[in-house]
Amino acid sequence: MSKTNKQNISETFNINAEKIYDWIVGDATGSTNILVGDLPIALPANATNVDANCILTDEDGDPIPVNTVVDIEEITPRQDRQVDRQGEIITLQRVRFRKTLYAVLEVSGVNPGTGNLFLITSDPIPFNFVETAFLCAPEGTTISVRISDFSCLAVINRDDTGAITDFDIELFTCQSIQSITPISINVPADLSTPREELVEQCGAPISPPQCNTVFPD
Numbered sequence: 575m576s577k578t579n580k581q582n583i584s585e586t587f588n589i590n591a592e593k594i595y596d597w598i599v600g601d602a603t604g605s606t607n608i609l610v611g612d613l614p615i616a617l618p619a620n621a622t623n624v625d626a627n628c629i630l631t632d633e634d635g636d637p638i639p640v641n642t643v644v645d646i647e648e649i650t651p652r653q654d655r656q657v658d659r660q661g662e663i664i665t666l667q668r669v670r671f672r673k674t675l676y677a678v679l680e681v682s683g684v685n686p687g688t689g690n691l692f693l694i695t696s697d698p699i700p701f702n703f704v705e706t707a708f709l710c711a712p713e714g715t716t717i718s719v720r721i722s723d724f725s726c727l728a729v730i731n732r733d734d735t736g737a738i739t740d741f742d743i744e745l746f747t748c749q750s751i752q753s754i755t756p757i758s759i760n761v762p763a764d765l766s767t768p769r770e771e772l773v774e775q776c777g778a779p780i781s782p783p784q785c786n787t788v789f790p791d
Contacts, residue, residue, distance in 0.1 A: 583765040588758060595753040596666075596710035599722065604701035605744045608679055615694045617681065617738060624683035626728035628743050630721070631676045635698045643720050644749075646671040649704065652711060667711040669753075673719060675701045677726050677745050701745050711753035723748040 610617055617624075631637050652667040679696040711717065729742040 584762065585765060586760055586762045589761055590756060590758055592754045593757045595712070595715050595755065597750065597752045598707060598709065599748065599750055600705075600707065601746065601748050602703050602705060603744065603746050604675070604703060605742065606699060606701065608696060608699065608741045608743060610738050610740055613679075613681065613694050613696055617694065618683070618685040618687065618692060620686050621683040621692070621738075622686055624681065624730060624738065626730050626741055627680045627682075628677045628726035628728045628745070629680065630724045630726060630745070630747075631678045631698055633674075633676050633698055633700075635676070635678050635695075638721070640723060641720055643718060644673055644675065646673045646717060646719050648717065652713075655708060657708060666708045667753075669707045669709055669711055669717055671705055671707075671717060671719070673703050673705070675703070675721075675745065675747065677701065677743060679728055679741060679743060681741070699743065707751050709751070709753045715753040715755045718752045718754050720750040720752075721747055722750045 629637050648669065648671045650670045652669055654665050655668045656663055657666055676698040678698055681694045681696075683692060684690070685692050707717075709717070724745070724747040726746075727744045729744075730738055731740045731742060733739050
């Protein structure tokens with residue numbers, strides 16, 4: 575096996591980065607209702623084993639992963655506000671913004687007419703939020719909102735006869751909110767080098783352990 579030639583080469587790098595002026599974590603909850611008739615495909619009559627789930631998506635209905643940055647729009651000018659932080663009066667900026675998230679409802683079950691499983695997926699459902707955050711966000715900074723965690727709950731509603739009428743959907747998100755600005759910095763550092771490649775190897779044969787309690791006597 576060849577070994578990597580490791581070298582410690584130091585240089586000063588000019589790097590474009592983002593300076594974080596402030597950073598908080600918050601949450602946002604939204605809810606809506608979807609009528610069974612609003613599904614793009616009719617629910618089979620007398621469907622059994624019906625279950626409902628919902629997932630966070632983009633506006634095209636594609637699932638989005640955790641730590642996705644979402645688009646926002648600031649809706650009012652930032653205003654200075656005095657706040658008490660552990661006995662010290664500090665000045666922060668009140669930031670108000672609007673964002674839209676999307677969720678897709680998935681309804682599954684068994685079609686009694688055919689005995690086959692079915693899955694019906696709704697069109698992306700928009701959830702609109704208007705939010706306020708108090709940040710160190712001076713003029714020249716940008717507000718970045720990143721979804722750090724999320725969950726979606728879908729509840730099936732039925733009438734007195736047991737027929738499904740609609741679905742309640744609740745969306746809960748945790749979000750990371752930062753005020754940032756681009757900067758250029760000089761960083762003295764060592765250049766990285768690749769590590770040695772690891773491959774599977776055959777080990778030496780291993781003998782089974784002796785039964786010393788019975789043999790040899």
